Amino acid sequence: MPNWCNNQVRMGGPTVELKRIWDILEDDKTDNGLLSAIAPLDGGWEYNDAVNNWGTKWDIKGDHGLEFEHEEALEEPLTLQDPETEV
DSSP states (O other): OOOOOOOOOOOOSOHHHHHHHHHHHHOTTOOOOHHHHHSOOTTSOOHHHHHHHHSSSSOOOSOOOOOOOOOOSSSSOHHHHOTTOOO
Protein backbone atom coordinates (compact mmCIF):
# COMPACT_ATOMS: atom_id res chain seq x y z
CA MET A 1 0.00 0.00 0.00
CA PRO A 2 1.50 3.38 -0.97
CA ASN A 3 2.22 5.93 1.71
CA TRP A 4 0.60 8.81 -0.16
CA CYS A 5 -1.84 11.39 1.11
CA ASN A 6 -3.95 13.98 -0.67
CA ASN A 7 -3.57 17.62 0.30
CA GLN A 8 -5.09 20.96 -0.61
CA VAL A 9 -3.31 24.28 -0.31
CA ARG A 10 -5.03 27.63 0.06
CA MET A 11 -2.81 30.67 -0.36
CA GLY A 12 -3.37 34.28 0.43
CA GLY A 13 -1.19 37.33 0.42
CA PRO A 14 -0.25 40.34 -1.62
CA THR A 15 -1.39 40.11 -5.23
CA VAL A 16 2.12 40.74 -6.52
CA GLU A 17 3.48 37.73 -4.60
CA LEU A 18 0.62 35.45 -5.68
CA LYS A 19 1.20 36.52 -9.30
CA ARG A 20 4.92 35.76 -8.97
CA ILE A 21 4.10 32.24 -7.79
CA TRP A 22 1.41 31.78 -10.47
CA ASP A 23 3.85 32.85 -13.20
CA ILE A 24 6.40 30.28 -12.03
CA LEU A 25 3.77 27.52 -12.07
CA GLU A 26 2.54 28.52 -15.53
CA ASP A 27 6.05 28.71 -17.07
CA ASP A 28 6.22 25.89 -19.61
CA LYS A 29 10.01 26.24 -19.83
CA THR A 30 10.55 24.87 -16.32
CA ASP A 31 9.32 21.92 -14.34
CA ASN A 32 8.96 23.94 -11.14
CA GLY A 33 6.16 23.22 -8.73
CA LEU A 34 4.73 25.16 -5.81
CA LEU A 35 7.53 24.36 -3.37
CA SER A 36 10.16 25.47 -5.89
CA ALA A 37 8.25 28.73 -6.33
CA ILE A 38 8.02 29.37 -2.58
CA ALA A 39 11.32 27.92 -1.34
CA PRO A 40 13.68 27.11 -4.22
CA LEU A 41 16.44 24.60 -3.57
CA ASP A 42 20.01 25.81 -4.04
CA GLY A 43 21.53 23.98 -6.97
CA GLY A 44 18.34 22.23 -8.09
CA TRP A 45 16.51 19.19 -6.78
CA GLU A 46 18.45 16.67 -4.74
CA TYR A 47 16.72 14.13 -2.48
CA ASN A 48 18.32 15.12 0.84
CA ASP A 49 17.99 18.85 0.14
CA ALA A 50 14.32 18.42 -0.75
CA VAL A 51 13.54 16.43 2.39
CA ASN A 52 15.55 18.76 4.64
CA ASN A 53 14.09 21.98 3.20
CA TRP A 54 10.56 20.97 2.21
CA GLY A 55 9.89 18.03 4.52
CA THR A 56 9.09 15.88 1.48
CA LYS A 57 10.95 14.57 -1.56
CA TRP A 58 8.44 15.73 -4.16
CA ASP A 59 7.59 19.20 -5.34
CA ILE A 60 3.87 20.08 -5.52
CA LYS A 61 2.73 19.83 -9.14
CA GLY A 62 -0.54 19.31 -10.90
CA ASP A 63 -3.65 21.29 -11.66
CA HIS A 64 -3.87 24.62 -9.95
CA GLY A 65 -6.38 27.41 -9.95
CA LEU A 66 -7.74 30.22 -7.87
CA GLU A 67 -10.03 30.00 -4.87
CA PHE A 68 -12.02 32.93 -3.53
CA GLU A 69 -13.92 33.48 -0.30
CA HIS A 70 -16.37 36.33 -0.26
CA GLU A 71 -19.59 37.53 1.30
CA GLU A 72 -22.71 38.41 -0.65
CA ALA A 73 -25.98 39.96 0.43
CA LEU A 74 -28.25 37.11 -0.70
CA GLU A 75 -26.51 34.41 -2.72
CA GLU A 76 -23.56 33.92 -5.02
CA PRO A 77 -23.44 36.20 -8.07
CA LEU A 78 -25.57 34.97 -10.97
CA THR A 79 -22.52 34.95 -13.21
CA LEU A 80 -21.00 32.24 -11.00
CA GLN A 81 -24.22 30.21 -10.96
CA ASP A 82 -24.44 29.96 -14.73
CA PRO A 83 -22.29 27.06 -15.99
CA GLU A 84 -22.32 28.62 -19.48
CA THR A 85 -20.51 31.74 -18.28
CA GLU A 86 -16.99 31.99 -19.68
CA VAL A 87 -14.46 33.58 -17.39
